[in-house]
Amino acid sequence: MKEVKINCPLCNKSGKIEVDEEILENSQRGIAAINVQESLICDHSFVAYIDKNYNVRDSFVSDFKIDLPGIKIQKERRLNEFKHLDKMNLDSLLSEISAVELASILNGVFSKQNVL
Template sequence: MKRVKIHCPVCNTSGKIQVDESLLENNQKGITAVNIEESIICSHSFVTYIDKNYNVRDSFVSDFKIDLPDIKIQKERRLNEFKHLDKMNLDSLLSEISAVELASILNGVFSKQNVL
């Protein structure tokens, strides 16, 4: 992780963010857009463009904002529902599942589909 100094395009407040080096180095276009959320630098949300040399090329305030649901909390809640399954004996569990059901479960897991 490398620290990059950026400025808010609205209030000109400056601050440093940590940027994953592989994110910039593996970008084929040479410039990476980084979304700066509110409260990271100041009270504004904006996008900043950083090149492979860790120089800020430009920053701007977007015309719109997309709020994403907090998926992590939902996953943790769902994970807690099945926490007791950790204590189950794997052999006894596999003896209750037919080969066809096991193949279906593994197919769902490897194709990144919901199994539960």
């Protein structure tokens, strides 16, 4: 990790962020877009373009922000729904399904399609 000094494009407050060296080494064009989250330097969230020499080429504030849902809470809730299932029942169910049917079911589940 290497520290890079950066300024917020809105309020011009400066601070340092740590950039993983592998990100810049693996970038095809020699420049990496780094998302600077709010409260890291200031109250704003922005994107900074950093070159292989760790110089900030440009930075801008995005027009939109994506909020990720609480995935951990959803997973715990889903696990609680299936706690009543008995492992023996699951084994007997799997013994009745052919390999082709199981592959089709798993394909539908992982591609988020209706299985039934």
